[in-house]
Amino acid sequence: MESAILIRPKYDETTAYLHDWSEIIIGFAENKGVSLFDLNHLKATRKTLLSYLKNNNSSLLLFNCHGSSLALFGHDNEILLTSKDASVFRDKTIYARSCQAGSNLGQVLVKLGGAKAFIGYKRDFIFPFDKNKTTTPIRDTVCAPVFDCSNKIPFTLIKGGTPQDAHSRSMEAYEHWIKHYVDDHSIEAPSIIKCLLWNQMNQVCIEN
């Protein structure tokens, strides 16, 4: 893989966490010699995304944003893509760390649009966080296991692994962290386990 596109708006608490926990992907891609186009903050718009898709042959798209079963959303909830854009994503591998896009949108992009694969979540992507750490999400240990599991997907794809490899690595990480927190007696453990179990259950890898 030569290049990838990272999409990460930042305009509320949820997108701030998604944004900051995606930062690590940039350094990882650099180390692996993969060019990564970073559409962050105000650049996370439909116009910019379509322009990058048109002018670059990026085969991997990494969305970190709000979503629904029908669309993904950029800066200030602007629609980034819907199932009507399916043909634009032909042969692309897409990971959406977003709510619900794995239920319908992902199916359409792969089955009708010809995307190579779509990894996402059938229902909401849920994470716990410490309300006292919102100014420094990366230092929030409460959300860290969920983001560690989900970051396994871009890491594996950037390294050249298949979508199924990426999905499997992520599933292994969920198992690891769930076992870890079952034996942990901190007051945060139940909230963390609930979110890990939920995202593990709802994560799907749809392939053509």
Place this chain on the structure above:
Amino acid sequence: MVSEEVKELIKARLEEMPSHIKLSIGSSGPFNKDELIEHVEADDEIGETIIDMELNYMRAFKRFSTK
């Protein structure tokens, strides 16, 4: 739709959630425990998600405790 009995059980479990923890669910905003309980009581879409998540956790915990 779950019974009132199950809903009460879930609300009691949510009461045990630490007050410094919030859950990011969907685009309508992160929720603290009081807000999570309100959504369960309201039987809305967020409440349904919370109930399903708690039930999934309880089922999984059975699995952990038999290991």
